Amino acid sequence: MPETTVRTADAGLGLAAGYFHSYSVVGLLAVVGVVFVAVAFASGRLLRPVVPTREKMLTYECGVDPVGEGWAHTQVRYYVYAFLYVIFAVDSIFLFPWATVFAAPGFGSTTLVEMFVFLGFLAVGLLYAWKKGVLEWT
C-alpha cells in the first residue's frame, strides 16, 4: 500500500514540523534570556565601582575570619532518600504516556487494574522503606 505510506509520511512530516517549530520558539526565548542576562551583567560592570580590598574578598562567616576551607567534608545524611527518589521518579515518568491513553475506547477497566498494580508496587516500596526506618533523618 504505497499510497497510505506516503500519506502517513506526510502527516509525520507535518507533525515533526509543528514539533520543531514550537521548540524553536522556546529556543529563541532562551536566546532572548541569555542576551538579557549578558546585557545586565555588562551594563552592571559599567555602573558599579570596583574597589577590592583583602578584607572584602574574605569569605563571610559570622564576622570572624573563616577557619579551614569552605569546601569542608560533611556527612550527607539524606543519601538514602536520594536513592529512593531516583527509583520513584523514574517510575512515575512512565505514568505520563500511559495517562494520555488509559481511558481511550478499548482500554477501560483493564488499564485501570494495571494502574492499581503499578500503584501497588509503588506503595509497597514506600511502605517497606518506611518500615525499615529509611524515612527517619538520623
Added chain:
Amino acid sequence: MTGTLDVVVRLLAVFVAFLVLPLVVGQTEHKVMAHMQGRLGPMYAGGFHGWAQLVADGVKFAQKEDVVPAGADRRIFQLAPAVALLPYLLVLVAIPIGPGNQVGQSVDAGIFFVLAVMGVGVLGSMMAGWASANKFSLLGGLRTAAQLLAYELPMVLAAASVAMAAGTVSLVGVLDAFHWWWVPWQIVGGLVFFTAGLAELQRPPFDMPVADSEIIFGAYTEYTGLRFALFLLSEYAGIVVLCGLTTVLFLGGWHGPFGADGLGWLWTLLKTAVLAFVVIWLRVSYPRLREDQLQKLAWTVLIPLALAQIALTGVVKVVIQ
C-alpha cells in the same frame, strides 16, 4: 512575514510579563506583610504608597560593587544567578492565559516541559552554594538538594493526575478538556502540587535553605549587587510561575463563571493573583520547618496523598467513560 511578527510579539509579551509580574508580586508582598504585621511598609519611593520601592531597589542593586570572594570558584559563582533565573522565563512561554492561541507558544508536551525546565532552576542554588567556598553556603546548597528530593516527586505525581483526567500532557489541551467539577475532583492533587511548589521556591514555611537565623542566607550569602538581585527576581518569578501553573492545572485557568471567551485572560490573572496572595500569607503565618520534617511530610503525607489522587482520578475517569 506575519508569522515572524507574531512570534516576535509573543516573545516580547512573555518577556515583559517576566519582568513586570514578579515586581508586582514583590511589591504586594512588601505591603501585605506590612499590613498583616501592623506596619505601613514602603511609603516614600514614587510618592503614592511607595509603589516604586522595588524600582528604587533595582537601581541600588545595579550600582553596588560586585564582590566575588577570593576563595570562590569564580566562573561558576558568577554564572549561578543566570541559571537560577532563566528557567522561569522559559516556563512562562508555555502557560496559556486565555482560550485559543492566547499562549506564548503551545508546547505539545507542556506539563512535561514545564516540570523538566523548572527543575533546572534549582541547579542555580546548588551552583551558588558550592562555588561560594563558604561553609554556610555549602550547608544551604545541601539543604536545597535535600529539598529537591522531597518535593519533586509529589509534584510530578499530582501533575500526572491532571494529565490522566485530561487525556493529554499539553497545557492548552488540559484547559480545553476542563469542566468545573474537576476542581473538587482534583483538589487533593492541587494542594499537593501547591505545597510541593512552595518547597521548590524555598518559600516559608519551607525556607530552610536560606534560613537567615541559622546559616546567614544559605547559598546566597556571598552575593552582592546585581547578581543578588537576579536571585531575588528568580524567587518572585518562581512564585508567578507556580501560581500560574496551579491555576492552569487545577483551577481551570481562563474558565470562569462568565465572560470566559472575551475576558478569559482576566480569570487567569485573577486566580494567579489570589494564589500569590496565599503564598505571601503563608510566609507571614507559619514558622519554618526543619529539613527532616519536610522529608517526613513529603514521603509520608504528600506522596501517599498524590498516589491516592491518581487512584481516584483513574477510577472516576474510567467510570464516566
